[in-house]
Amino acid sequence: MKVLICFLFLLGSLSNTILSQTLVEPNQNFIWESFSFRFPEAVVVKEESTTQKKLTVYPAKRDGFFMVVRILPWSEPVTEKNLWTESVFQKPINPKQSEKKIFGKSFQVYEADQIRNQNALRNQVWVQMDSKPYLWIWLQWKSDRKDLNDFFESNLFLSL
Template sequence: MVSVLIFLGISTFPILSQTVIGPNQNFVWEGFSFVFPETVVVKLETTANKKLSVYPAKRDGFFMVVRTLPWNEPLIDKFLWKESVFTRGTEPKEIQKTVGNLNFQIFQADQIRNQNALRNQVWIGLDTKPGLWIWIQWKTDRKDLTEFFESNLFLPL
């Protein structure tokens, strides 16, 4: 049955909406504000937890996945996802950062995937309710993106 649905082009994933957002426009989702460095397509999806996916509309370079989670602390047993995010990551780092009045635990690692040098960051809100989880991946040759994401300009708090 599922293969028939896929063959017919019918999606079995419930996408609530898809929107184009211009650069530097404030986008609010679940009470959290985001700004993007270029025009993006934003997809709101329903899963076990709420999920926002962000992709560039015009050129390749980065993607972002934002989720709300039922927990808001990076406990050791909660990090089973860490290996899947940082597959063969090099120079992994773990830092804490305060943005506005929110504290984040940030995991960062570089990796080579499909002959692209990539930077991965996972931001976990330490004092957000619901729990906030942000996964950002961008090509390291896009210096504009490195400055944008590492200076946390995507969180206009």
């Protein structure tokens, strides 16, 4: 039994390996897999190797938001709203769906407010619809951070 547990632990650690961790300054373009992002404050960007390519972004100095970016292995993106609201948002408040065009690229944007651990949170999931590889971005930030509301809701994080 101990051998099986050790094997599973080793297998799990090999399938989810941190490839790099970088400090990125505010409003600096950060390029990942041919996509370019900007952040409102200094962040730590962690690239991981999983079954999908994954980038995780955390603020370097204070709490307030996080961002997960994945390249999806789909042949066609899933666009059914109920799938997103039920699988991504836990107990969503006022879920919405819209389409946005940014720098000529089409995105489906799913939004919902949420209360988690006594924090009021804003959530957005962006799915690039018009070209492969499909890009999936999940943003979550504290609602009381008005600077983050303006930054993320104005699409300033995308500098594709």
